[in-house]
Amino acid sequence: MTQEITVAQAFARALAESGVRRIFGVPGGGSSLDVMEAAAAVGIEFVLTRTENGAVMMAGAVAETSGVPGVALVTKGPGVANGANGVACASLDRAPVLVVTDGFTPAQTAYITHQVFDQAAMLAPVVKAHGRLDGADPVQEIDQLLRLACTPPFGPVHVELTGPAARRLVPAARKAAAARAKEAAPLDPAAVEQVRERVARARRPVVLVGLEARRHPAETRRLVATLGCPVLATYKGKGVLPDDDPQVVGIFTGGTQEAECLGRSDLLVMVGLDPVEMILQPWPYGKPAVEIAAAPHPVHYIEPDARAIGPLGLVLAALEEGLRHQQCGWRAEELAQLRSTMRERLAYGPVASGVAPDRIASLAAEVCARRGLSARLSVDAGAHMFSATTFFPCQQPGDILISNGLATMAFALPAAIAAALDDPSRPVLCFTGDGGLLMCLGELSTAVRTGAPLIVVVFNDGALSQIDIKQQSRDLPTRGVRWERREDFAQVMNGLGGTGWQARDEAQYTAALEAALAAGKPCVIDVLVDPVGYRQQLKAMRG
Incomplete structure (x- = not known):
């Protein structure tokens, strides 16, 4: 039967x-x-x-x-x-x-x-x-x-x-096959050779690492090491190469912050770069490019000189083998200068009160490093993400979770909960604005109920700051995107059965971080932020 x-x-x-x-x-x-x-x-x-x-x-x-x-x-x-x-x-x-x-x-x-x-x-x-x-x-x-x-x-x-x-x-005997990542297209040796020839003629290439490369970090790292050139990673591409690798000079968004680096190049090598990751601006660079991707992208910002679509790991390995005698025109001190300049341009200006957003990110990184912790990061959409993505380093693919294609608010907290449940051995820092957290506030209850070991760091600036900046840039009156009373998210978390602190300066914030990391349970650190420097950061990144 x-x-x-x-x-x-x-x-x-x-x-x-x-x-x-x-x-x-x-x-x-x-x-x-x-x-x-x-x-x-x-x-x-x-x-x-x-x-x-x-x-x-x-x-x-x-x-x-x-x-x-x-x-x-x-x-x-x-x-x-x-x-x-x-x-x-x-x-x-x-x-x-x-x-x-x-x-x-x-x-x-x-x-x-x-x-x-x-x-x-x-x-x-x-x-x-x-x-x-x-x-x-x-x-x-x-x-x-x-x-x-x-x-x-x-x-x-x-x-x-x-x-x-x-x-x-x-x-009962009928079984579906276990799902595994599949390839969208087979390896095309002729296309790979066209890309290799074009890269071989370049002396100052720049590698742009995108989300598709996350599943092939070893092959990507070997190719980058062979080329000896600068690397810019998208938000989702962070960690494919460690952020402390001397070849990594910063973030790539399709904006102006990377213009100096790309202006010195003679070829852009797009590795797993999905055009959905770039901002809503025309391609500004005027440089030739080659594309290495796992899947075709019919709508793109640029038509590359050569393109290899297929199994990304195999394509990258074949290219690396064929480029081992490549002569690099970049100097190590030049890469260091580019990296330093990009970080300086994104540094937040002096604040009269609260904690500067870049210090929120960098202090978190310092505390985790001091405790020997390899933390994951989730980042919500909003002005705070400029500091979060620049000043908190990633070492591996998946160290950062961010909505870059849809760029939706209310993402960071759900993503942090999932990541913390999936691997409770690693703390998860959830960097969110107050506006984004208010959109998903009920999920703090989910975090408490499941015991997910995460720390929600709220950049509490009392506004939808990125929209506020755009109003200012068009000389419009501030309307509807600021609120007079800032919510007390620490009190909310305590009321839900979790643990919360409010921080008004760096000392209070650092102490709260230490306590939250030691607790190993869901916590909220509500950090008061002065939004005065966001406009300069946005201009540095996007023009």
Whole structure:
């Protein structure tokens, strides 16, 4: 007699075999319950979040740091609508996530209108595929969805699962293949040779490291060492090369802060650079370029002289082997000067009160180093990210979590929770503005309930400072983006059962950091910040 299991059980088994250890979500009463029970039976923990948006962001953060597909579970109707921003984040930040939602059967939609809208159509622009697991071979469909999510460019897929489909029986012997990162294109030796020839003619190349290189740090580091040239990394590319490597001169955003370095170059070598990582400005550099990428990017800021698309590790290894006799025109002292100049330009000016944002980041790095801790960093969107990404060093890929493609606020806290649960041996510092934290304040409760070892550092400046700067730059009156009373986030955290401190100067901040790191549990440090220097930082970075 053929053994049978439900589709929900087959789905959970496929997730477990792909390395999934947690599902994040806010469940409903339909297929969500079937998936949760099936997942528990194969050792997958369900983490209840306070928002669907936060759940999908947590799933995306786990996918980015671990390479394992993330999974978020939400109910139909409002659950899907509330999670849509998180799905867009997974899409534009290239995270392989399975977004599992409840759904309606055709029989139900014949008479029900309550909570009914076309969920597939709503998410279609930001998912790679949609499936209902109600066809002739749901196990094969599970396999296809997992494979697609893990094929570059990585991204979310939508599983719209009704209760009857979840409880349908299928043969137990049918198994979906475990999801692993797939290649979008095969190796093209002719294309690799064209890139090699173009790089070989350059004497002063600059390597631009992007998010795709995170899965190939060893190959990227060997190529950079062979070339002996400066390296600029995107926010998500930080840590592919250690920030203390003398060849790393700073951050690449597509703005003006890197203009001096690129102006001295004769070729830009884009390694795993996804154009979604760059700011909303035309390409300003006027330099030839070559592109090395895991997947094609049809819409790009520049048309390169040569392009190699395929298995990134193999492409980089082949290039490094063919360029070992490359003559470098850069001097070590020149790289040191470029690095120093970029940091000086982004340094925050003197403050009359509170703690300067660059000191918040650098002091955190100093305290972690003094204690011998290798901390991870999550950074929210906002003016504070200029200091956080520049003055807190990363050593490995995944040391920083940031929404760079969507650039959404309310990302850093959910991402920090997921990273802390995934690897509790490493502390996680969550750098967020007060505006971003207010958008996801309920997730502090999630952090306390799960015991995730994280420290939320709030850059409390009493404003949406980046928007405030843009108002100022257009000589508009300040309207609607500042608030008179600053929230006391330390008090909020204490009220939720966590531990919180407020810091008004560097001494108080450093003492709070030491105490929070020693505590090993969820903490908030509410740091009062004077926003006076943000405008100069933004001008230095973006012009």
